[in-house]
Amino acid sequence: MQRYFVKNEQLNDNKVTIDSEDARHITRVMRMSEGDKVICCNEKGQSALCEIEDISGDEVNLRVVEWLDEAKELPVAVTIANGLPKGDKLELVIQKGTELGASAFIPFMAARSIVKWDSKKGAKKVERWSKIAKEAAEQAHRTKVPEVLEPASLRELVQKSEAYDYKIVAYEEEAKLGEKSNLASVLSNIKQDQSLLVVIGPEGGLSDNEVQSFKENGFVICGFGPRILRTETAPLYVLAAVSYHTELMR
Amino acid sequence: MQRYFVKNEQLNDNKVTIDSEDARHITRVMRMSEGDKVICCNEKGQSALCEIEDISGDEVNLRVVEWLDEAKELPVAVTIANGLPKGDKLELVIQKGTELGASAFIPFMAARSIVKWDSKKGAKKVERWSKIAKEAAEQAHRTKVPEVLEPASLRELVQKSEAYDYKIVAYEEEAKLGEKSNLASVLSNIKQDQSLLVVIGPEGGLSDNEVQSFKENGFVICGFGPRILRTETAPLYVLAAVSYHTELMR
Missing domain, CATH: 3.40.1280.10 (SPOUT methyltransferase, trefoil knot domain)
Incomplete structure (x- = not known):
């Protein structure tokens, strides 16, 4: 599944807002629309399965479906x-x-x-x-x-x-x-x-x-x-x- | 030290003959001359320290100074x-x-x-x-x-x-x-x-x-x-x- 890195401030109360380049990637390259899912990772290295709620202009709004417990990083x-x-x-x-x-x-x-x-x-x-x-x-x-x-x-x-x-x-x-x-x-x-x-x-x-x-x-x-x-x-x-x-x- | 890979037949009685591309590399790129040393490796993976004895046209003649006991290859x-x-x-x-x-x-x-x-x-x-x-x-x-x-x-x-x-x-x-x-x-x-x-x-x-x-x-x-x-x-x-x-x- 496609993943995007977001700043801590983009992820609030289980809502995520993605804009600029990543938003264009979601809409134009991946051609995704409402209901499609991506993984968002915050700056702490926490990741969440998110669903696109709506797309308006160059802004994509998502909702956290589930926080994931991924161990992808080297232990050191x-x-x-x-x-x-x-x-x-x-x-x-x-x-x-x-x-x-x-x-x-x-x-x-x-x-x-x-x-x-x-x-x-x-x-x-x-x-x-x-x-x-x-x-x-x-x-x-x-x-x-x-x-x-x-x-x-x-x-x-x-x-x-x-x-x-x-x-x-x-x-x-x-x-x-x-x-x-x-x-x-x-x-x-x-x-x-x-x-x-x-x-x-x-x-x-x-x-x-x-x-x-x-x-x-x-x-x-x-x-x-x-x-x-x-x-x-x-x-x-x-x-x-x-x-x-x-x-x-x- | 510069090294060259030679065919088994290029290495006889502790004499080595290098021609074509490698010879040009020795003379033109490395600008080596008589008395300079290189390492030659045969097809069995054996390597020898060799000294240039003479250079004639596009052929370089070398003499084995010493067979080396190098362990450079992966054990498997x-x-x-x-x-x-x-x-x-x-x-x-x-x-x-x-x-x-x-x-x-x-x-x-x-x-x-x-x-x-x-x-x-x-x-x-x-x-x-x-x-x-x-x-x-x-x-x-x-x-x-x-x-x-x-x-x-x-x-x-x-x-x-x-x-x-x-x-x-x-x-x-x-x-x-x-x-x-x-x-x-x-x-x-x-x-x-x-x-x-x-x-x-x-x-x-x-x-x-x-x-x-x-x-x-x-x-x-x-x-x-x-x-x-x-x-x-x-x-x-x-x-x-x-x-x-x-x-x-x-």
């Missing part, structure tokens, strides 16, 4: 801090990472990021990324839309990292040396509702200085298997591993 | 049979799936595949997919290039499946019903050097008839977590899960 909150890559690779990371259950994305302005962040044009880019996350969350039947943050510097990222229960860095030099057990050990220890920050370098990898700085700030250095993964593949690996360990194995 | 051989998807999604599956360690790819002409296979133009496409696999294998530092097979019908796929130790089908309807443990149970039982065939539906999913047919032929139906993954994301999930379980957890 994973934030992906991806070294700002070239081209549209981050779009792939956000789309696929959302399907795989990421909670948030922080683009990381790494020393070897070739793309330099232009904060003027940047707002539009973050908006575009957020839209990709929203659409992927709908498609994946999630109940929460991952947040896409403004790109962060090393210092900002280290600052933000203090709020996380666990923090790891994917480092290919460790993978080459055969580091195998750190990720499995973190995932064996992490508990329901705890948070995990995963830092992944850009195409050129992380600089020694960056790795040093993460180490000093309590990050665990992890290899993601013996093959060298591209910057846009590593986040998908870790998200699948988290899902496999916390959702399928437990 | 995973074949991905992906329902033939739209556009260039299969290119993504092959590139990322190769990085993540797949042994082979079989495009599957599923009932709901929108793209119809044109066997005339097909040969070119398989050639292109094979090239993507080769380049991704080099980049990921693998010692084997995954094979890309001609698209198979349901009957052909079921026939081929008899050669595998384990065979599973990703089925989103099971994921919706909360099936959680089948993949973990298969990965707990599979042993080193055994083979696993993974069937994944196209965009519209598998038909009831296809699912029935796979069930009757000994496939285990698996959910890949509670979120709905796109046809091109599911293979990446299962490959990461296999790597995590067999390489990082063991």
Whole structure:
């Protein structure tokens, strides 16, 4: 069933109002009318089966038929801090990472990021990324839309990292040396509702200085298997591993 | 270090001859000359550190300095049979799936595949997919290039499946019903050097008839977590899960 993400204020007393783009999607793309049903998710990740009561102009009014008890979200909150890559690779990371259950994305302005962040044009880019996350969350039947943050510097990222229960860095030099057990050990220890920050370098990898700085700030250095993964593949690996360990194995 | 895949016959008595495209890559893209070193992998997945002895025209002659003992391949051989998807999604599956360690790819002409296979133009496409696999294998530092097979019908796929130790089908309807443990149970039982065939539906999913047919032929139906993954994301999930379980957890 089609699902839409609504703001808390759109959902009152079991009535939902949907306007603008989502309303046009309901009426023009899905060609729905009174009596049709959709799922609405609020900002708390609660979802409800809703029935269209009436459509007036660009506004769709719905009534909650039933609150659902869906468990679609990863048991742990994973934030992906991806070294700002070239081209549209981050779009792939956000789309696929959302399907795989990421909670948030922080683009990381790494020393070897070739793309330099232009904060003027940047707002539009973050908006575009957020839209990709929203659409992927709908498609994946999630109940929460991952947040896409403004790109962060090393210092900002280290600052933000203090709020996380666990923090790891994917480092290919460790993978080459055969580091195998750190990720499995973190995932064996992490508990329901705890948070995990995963830092992944850009195409050129992380600089020694960056790795040093993460180490000093309590990050665990992890290899993601013996093959060298591209910057846009590593986040998908870790998200699948988290899902496999916390959702399928437990 | 740059690596090249060579045919068994290119590697004799510790001498290697590289010509055509790879030779041009060595001389023009990498701008290498006598004394420079590369890694060559033969068809058995053995790799050797080699030194360039001389370059004449479009032929590069190398000498094996040392045979390497690299463990870059997944401990189990995973074949991905992906329902033939739209556009260039299969290119993504092959590139990322190769990085993540797949042994082979079989495009599957599923009932709901929108793209119809044109066997005339097909040969070119398989050639292109094979090239993507080769380049991704080099980049990921693998010692084997995954094979890309001609698209198979349901009957052909079921026939081929008899050669595998384990065979599973990703089925989103099971994921919706909360099936959680089948993949973990298969990965707990599979042993080193055994083979696993993974069937994944196209965009519209598998038909009831296809699912029935796979069930009757000994496939285990698996959910890949509670979120709905796109046809091109599911293979990446299962490959990461296999790597995590067999390489990082063991």
